[in-house]
Amino acid sequence: MPSSSTNQCIEKKILLSGAVQEYPCQLMHLHDRFGVLRYVLDREYFVSDIPLNVGDITYALYWIDRPYTLYTWRWERSDDALYYFNIADNISLTRDEFIWRDLAVDILIDTRKAVRVLDEHELPSDLSHELRKYIERSKSLVLGHYPEIISEAASLLKKFTS
Numbered sequence: 492m493p494s495s496s497t498n499q500c501i502e503k504k505i506l507l508s509g510a511v512q513e514y515p516c517q518l519m520h521l522h523d524r525f526g527v528l529r530y531v532l533d534r535e536y537f538v539s540d541i542p543l544n545v546g547d548i549t550y551a552l553y554w555i556d557r558p559y560t561l562y563t564w565r566w567e568r569s570d571d572a573l574y575y576f577n578i579a580d581n582i583s584l585t586r587d588e589f590i591w592r593d594l595a596v597d598i599l600i601d602t603r604k605a606v607r608v609l610d611e612h613e614l615p616s617d618l619s620h621e622l623r624k625y626i627e628r629s630k631s632l633v634l635g636h637y638p639e640i641i642s643e644a645a646s647l648l649k650k651f652t653s
Contacts, residue, residue, distance in 0.1 A: 502528055502551065503590040505581070507615060516551070518586060520651045524555040526584040527651050538564075538575055539599055539609060550652070552644055553589055555582050558629035560591055561644055571602035574641055578629045594626050598633050600641065606634065 500518035505511050516528040528551045536543045543549075543564060552561045560582070562575040576598040582591040595613040600606055608630065614623070633640070 500528055500586065501588045502530070503588055505590065505592045507593070507595055507613075507618070516589075519550070521584055521586060524584075525647075526553045526589060527551065527647070528553070528589060529652075538573060539601075539607060541573060541599075541601060550648055551589075552647065553582055553584055553591065555584060557582075558625065559633055561640065563644060563648070572645075573602060574600040574637070574644070576600075576633045576637070576640075578626050578633070580625065594622070594629070596626055596630055598630065598637070600637055606637070608634075 498518040500516050500521075502514045502516050503511060504514075514530060516530040519527040519529050521527075530549050530551070532543055532545055532547045532549065534545060547564055550563050552563070554560075558578060558580060560577045560579050562577070564573045565571070577591075578594040578596040578598075579591045580594060583589070595610050597609040598606065599609055614626070
């Protein structure tokens with residue numbers, strides 16, 4: 492997901508398996524405990540069954556003190572937006588790197604505002620009880636508050652993308 496920019500920042504996602512995925516992004520904003528990255532898709536990609544195309548822009552929002560990250564995509568042809576919450580922990584933000592651990596479970600709010608919980612089947616059977624409880628609490632938090640979180644994200648993105 493390369494992005495050409497002088498403000499390059501690496502998104503480093505650590506999977507539960509320990510594997511690391513890195514994506515060069517554009518740093519849009521970093522202040523205190525919150526940051527925004529932008530990246531442009533360099534290949535076709537599907538979020539669940541929803542296609543994203545080469546050139547589509549992803550805005551990724553990160554909060555140090557929240558148990559999730561949030562990716563969003565908007566289409567120029569409509570007011571539709573797609574929101575994708577990644578249940579996460581160990582979020583660390585610097586000007587050069589945004590690092591976070593992906594805890595497998597995702598929550599998708601599609602263009603019809605339908606809510607889908609994804610990838611729970613990817614949780615390892617030997618996952619600790621404490622981490623399993625953290626994931627469940629985090630999922631419940633997002634499911635209970637996603638309208639407010641999405642509204643906040645939309646307001647924040649207007650500031651950094653205008």
